[in-house]
Amino acid sequence: MHVQEWLDTVPAAAVYAVVGLVIGLESLGIPLPGEIILVSAALLSSQHAGINPVVLGACASLGAVVGDSIGYAIGRKGGRPLLAWLGKRFPRHFSEGHVATAERSFEKWGMWAVFFGRFIALLRIFAGPLAGVLRMPYWKFLTANVLGGVIWAGGTTAVIYYVGVVAESWLKKFSWLGLVAALVVGVASMLIVKRKAKRAAEEKEAAEREAVPAAE
Secondary structure (H helix, E strand, C coil), X not given: XXXXXXXXXXXXXXXXXXXXXXXXXXXXXXXXXXXXXXXXXXXXHCXXXXXXXXXXXXXXXXXXXXXXXXXXXXXXXXXXXXXXXXXXXXXXXXXXXXHHHHHHHHHHHCHHHHHHHCCCXXXXXXXXXXXXXXXXXXXXXXXXXXHHHHHHHHHHHHHHHHHHHHHHHHHHHHHHHHHHHHHHHHHHHHHHHHHHHHHHHHHHHHHHHHHHHHHC
């Protein structure tokens, strides 16, 4: 929620840039909340006419593909020493256990690990650098990278955008229903009170009529 509130305070161009940059850095191998930024921005686009969801999805896809490609190049050049250095700097994300898990996934699934890794937080950080370290052929990596990045970024943007639009529509409907319900309750309360007041007045008049003969 704080992320969305912050994004709402900056121009649309800055939102596109922030989303692309954060997702790119996460794909490069830096543990950043790329998915949170994307979801927040997509939800904001459903409520903010100035943010185009198509442009947003394109920027997110571009950031994912470029970031992964840079991560691949860095991993290919840095090799195993790079993973050891990352393990010291980011032990929570690049621990030996996490690296071993990611390696097993790559050995078993190959380029599909890059594709499906886009949808899994841990593998999303590992995919680019680890593919480079393991010397995966670049054309295989690029194919899986582009497909995974576009489907993940574009699909997430589309789904969250339409969920936001539908939610806003339902809220509007509920607001009208709430107004109608309030009017019905108000009118009913008024009629009930008026009826009770009339009955009380009739009872009072009847009591007064009975009291006059008794006094005589």
